[in-house]
Amino acid sequence: MHWFFILLLIVLIVAGYYVYRRLLEIEREIRAEQRALSEEVETSEEQDDIDDVAVVSVVEEAGLTEKILARVEDNPGLTQTDLYGYFPTEDRREMQKILRELDQQGRLRREKKGNSYRLHPL
Numbered sequence: 001m002h003w004f005f006i007l008l009l010i011v012l013i014v015a016g017y018y019v020y021r022r023l024l025e026i027e028r029e030i031r032a033e034q035r036a037l038s039e040e041v042e043t044s045e046e047q048d049d050i051d052d053v054a055v056v057s058v059v060e061e062a063g064l065t066e067k068i069l070a071r072v073e074d075n076p077g078l079t080q081t082d083l084y085g086y087f088p089t090e091d092r093r094e095m096q097k098i099l100r101e102l103d104q105q106g107r108l109r110r111e112k113k114g115n116s117y118r119l120h121p122l
Contacts (some may be wrong), residue, residue: 065098066088072108072120081116 064087071086072078080099084092099119103110110117 008037064095068095068098069102069107069121072119076120078119079113079116080110080119083119 025054045113067087068083080096084095087095099108099110099117102108105122108122109120111120
């Protein structure tokens with residue numbers, strides 16, 4: 001009878017150890033799934049943020065383009081350097097890019113004048 005209890009105790013210990021290892025394995029799987037899901041959500045949120053920024057940038061650029069064209073129409077012969085003064089918060093490189101594109105598209109004419117360009121509406 002004494003050996004029976006010892007054998008029962010050993011079986012319970014082995015079974016407990018097996019259940020413990022199985023629970024750890026399940027926990028690891030759950031954590032891996034949660035990590036993958038959170039990375040997927042972050043990736044989609046980042047993509048949404050990138051899309052939102054791109055849309056805002058295009059809208060802002062279109063708005064700046066129209067403002068530049070309006071300013072040039074109001075002041076024919078305005079130099080590009082003087083134009084920057086009307087838009088102190090805007091990036092000069094971005095404005096230069098827009099002005100170059102407008103010239104290439106035939107929406108305004110840039111005429112070299114010293115270190116700057118004179119801008120004329122078309």
